[in-house]
Amino acid sequence: MPPPRGAWNPIECAGDYTTTKSVYNDTYPAIDPTKADQSGKAIFVSGASKGLGKAMAISFAKAGASRIAIGARSDLSTTENEARAAAMEAGRSEPQILKLKLDITDQESVDAAAKLVEREFGSVDVVINNAGIMDGRGSVAEMDANLRGAYLITRAFLPLLLKSDLKTLITVSSVGAHCITPGLSAYQTSKLAVLRFTEFVAAEYRDQGITAFAMHPGNILTDIVGNGVTVTDQYCPNLDTDVSTGMDPKLKAVFTETPQICADSMVYLSKERREWLSGRYVNTCWDLEELCSDPLRKRIVKGDMLKVKLVVPNEDSRGGV
Template sequence: MEMSGQTALVTGATAGIGRAVAVQLAQEGAEVIVHGRDARRGAEVVAHIEAAGGRARFVPADLADSDDVLRLAAESGAVDILVNNAGVYKFLPTSEMTDELFDLHMDLNTKAPYLLVRSLAPGMVRRGHGSIVNVSTLAASEVTTGTGMYSASKAALEQLTEIWAAEYAAQGVRVNAVAPGPTRTPGTDDMDAATFKRIEATTAMGRVAEPEEVAEAVVFLASRRSSYITGVVLEVSGGRLALG
């Protein structure tokens, strides 16, 4: 129960990696604020955590709306651990990407984390401790077909991760990021077998990650076990294939 007495806000915590992170943080003793847009799924995650003896509450918010992001920060109160996991990804070539989709990627994947850090980091500074973990993607550093706007929004988040780490390090707040590779999520459930195998073949391990495997890395960076680590982007990608 290493995180007993701490409060963690996990955005996008009703499914996939975010859900796994919320569950693992609760297992470590943190009180978890489960963010999402679907009240039914949010209630299910809270019930799952509470059934295992943990503490959690659900706070809905639309992270594409700046005012709603600020409301989420205000309702969350004193947060010791912030996990910016929520995001959007729409894979299209640049010629088919609309202005609206561009704005949506930047608002959810970059601006919302910025607003949450701006709102919640000062409280961490006052208390003398805090940990922020941003969930990025391997596509931010590796050219991937059709991911232009998604990759750009996450690359910006990685740059902010390094800047925030430098800004807050001397004040007891650490900021890191995790960059997952292909991961099994609700979005992969409907994928045909041939496409799924092609994705698995892009990793050195020859398989996609389970959400819980990515969550382990997030929770490690959020915990005191990584007390001398800040400003890193940790790949959780199953390894890259050798050239040649």
């Protein structure tokens, strides 16, 4: 499971340990993709050459997705081969896999990718905005990849989603959207903006059947944090960074999740339409079976929870004034 409740964790936020009774840091039986049936469905994943994106393609292949489009700037051969092998191992039909050379910050590149997917697949049931960066320098490029990239992908692929059955858009955000960590202003601000953007998509396309939600993928040692090797002490300047690893052991201990839990969570949440979840934030560490169960689901909907809000004083909090 994630670090014990109460353990030092600079990127912990409200609800991490309290939204569901159980929390996880690796995949678990309830979200096993081999129990889902995505046969006949078309999936698109950006940032799919390694890390989270590769794991997502593999999980959807295990779930039997018939068509999987994978996009990235880097070579996608490994992802393609592992996804095909995963499908066969799970006893599924081999999926049609479409590899796309893709720069999510370039509109022409994104539009060209969408046109190719439309030509080959016709429509897309699930679109996953996964690609992003965290360079720790507060750069415009970081904001572009995390926010503008999500916007461009959504804009280009919405017409394909609208022609599908599931009409599900998932955007990778971060628990960092709810934190203020000095040195991570560009990353955390862009991930907060992604949450609001997701709410807008959900509101503006609700009547057309689009379901859009954002997900914290877990704290994972992928390339975005240098696999725990190249992250510097700017994230937590009071720590003693080991120059041989680039990450303080105390901070590295916070990165407990696997790519598989995020990937399998996406399969679980998209295996059916979940209109109630649209516009909301999900932490992949939560027990998703409990999250989607009637008692908790109804409480979330009634309170309009898991959304970005401004909390203001009311009569009770002002002491009756």
